[in-house]
Amino acid sequence: MTVDSATNSDPRAPETGGSVVISIDAMGGDRGPSVIVAGMAESARKNPDIRFIVHGDEAQLRRLIGRRKDLAGRCDIRHCDDVVTMEDKPSQIVRKGTGTSMWSAIDSVKKGEAGAAISCGNTGALMAMSMLRLRKLPGVNRPAIACLWPSKSPQGFNIMLDCGADIRADAHDLLQYAMMGASYARNGLGVTCPRIGLLNVGTEEHKGRAELKQANDLIAATAESGNFEYVGFVEGGDLPSGRVDVIVTDGFTGNVALKTGEGTAKLVGDFLKEAFANSFMSKFAALLAMTSLRRLRKRIDPRRVNGGIFLGLNGTVVKSHGSADATSVAAAIKLAFTLTQSGFQDRLAARVAQSVVANPGDTDETEVTS
């Protein structure tokens, strides 16, 4: 079943020649496994230090991978009979369970064979299975999904979390999101002292819901020990701004904001296309400005920011867009690679442990006080 032997107990161990191993659910996306394999090949071409464990239909995957010379000798295929589809209800997902490529992909992280898992499948199912197999980090109440957002910050992106793992979040959850977001900004984006903001309907201290006022105090009190800067309340307009690196919010608000931003960017892009298609003169202008327009497209291309990270689990899981193309898949792989190589998972765990110490009442770990 094994094309070659990329698997090892430590994904960054010398036995893999210093390679990072990424576990890929090849079956979950809207466009099928060929796009996923194309994305893997794109990553492999650019990055000699990457290897894959690929989960799905063996015959199909063997054929697809066999065609890509960049992937030769760098993939380990794990056959799975079943697939989680976008239409599956939670009950069906539980029934299919361990036989799916999604479960198998997560399992490779659990066993220490891979540094991170990636899936383009059903978000709800991926989170449910990740929680079941990897378990929450000690002290974490609600895991979160962190997404990247094009912005005017020096690194070109801001991080927002939670983007939809859980529709609720209390003040202590929001504090943990701040800590986890800071850790992600440091290890994923290289921001030394991340600036954290709490999403609200105004920047004045008296605004917003009770849990936001409480979270405001908690996060402010933790900033120094957490090695981040707290900028206070931010508004929706600050998501793409340069005054913040990490935006903290509950999963309901975060999901609406994420999709609103994506929808607005797409609308403006469509209007732009229509504007340039309007007359001979404007078509000619578009031709002249092609390089500039391509640069613009690249800056706002959602494919470049593909990859929501599940934070708060014993292992790194990256959720890629269901409709991801090869470029998107490669972007998600790059993110998973960067995080694995930086030792993100261990640092995140340490960070969360610190927040538990800071707020012992928050969790079951009340004995870990200091």
Added chain:
Amino acid sequence: MTVDSATNSDPRAPETGGSVVISIDAMGGDRGPSVIVAGMAESARKNPDIRFIVHGDEAQLRRLIGRRKDLAGRCDIRHCDDVVTMEDKPSQIVRKGTGTSMWSAIDSVKKGEAGAAISCGNTGALMAMSMLRLRKLPGVNRPAIACLWPSKSPQGFNIMLDCGADIRADAHDLLQYAMMGASYARNGLGVTCPRIGLLNVGTEEHKGRAELKQANDLIAATAESGNFEYVGFVEGGDLPSGRVDVIVTDGFTGNVALKTGEGTAKLVGDFLKEAFANSFMSKFAALLAMTSLRRLRKRIDPRRVNGGIFLGLNGTVVKSHGSADATSVAAAIKLAFTLTQSGFQDRLAARVAQSVVANPGDTDETEVTS
């Protein structure tokens, strides 16, 4: 004190020669009264049927209005000593109270002198004063702010409410928002049978908070009698889409979504500007495409959709952006004019009364059953 006599007991009465009278708080905006008066002049030039009652510093307003020949004989100035500033805390606003231009502007609607009031001032203060002076419509629990959103719908805009009047909303509030939004879509945008959507984190029926599931049932049950189409749950990406005319949500989510959309559109616009400023070739291209780019700018220009409407009160109040320029102010005036001329306020009241009948348990009006 009166420059001329535009005031009458009925803002659409024959005594005003069929004119619509709009009440303007000239003092609240970030840019001072000169911009407001310039916006009034722009409106008056295009619309012979409009007259104004203007509230603020009399000497200053008399000077500003005197310079605009389009406004000659069409303004009634009401002197006010005080102004509500953006920095005023709720306690200060209550203390200043009735002496302010904001209060006076609302008072003209209360007295029936004007068909609608407009202010560029502090949103919280404007809502608080409007509720105090105009009172809520019988049966309304929480008034809402409705905003326009550039979209692919035939009318070019979608309506979203609540955009921030109240950070909470229960299922019955959301039903009333649906009814009020439908009425606004008909009278403000001319949509005969508005399509209503309820904002959620997914379109599946099992998604979201408990109050959303309940509101989903309530709105669906009221669609036929309310003469609107209910499309069910919509997501953030649908805000600018052509599959819905009115998006219903609580004021916290609505405010975040509104500001996120504005921020994203601005970011893309800034990136576009940078892209075209990049080289000689792209600058030349921008010159050639100027007409097309102007058309694009017009389609996404937030100044064109200036004006949040307060819904659910005994009178129409339009909140204009604090940083509104003359074009924005003219857009808000046009909206207030259209709504007044259509008899919106009476129709809205009838619509709300109908929702009270549909859900008698929701209000004090339990005797109005059918």
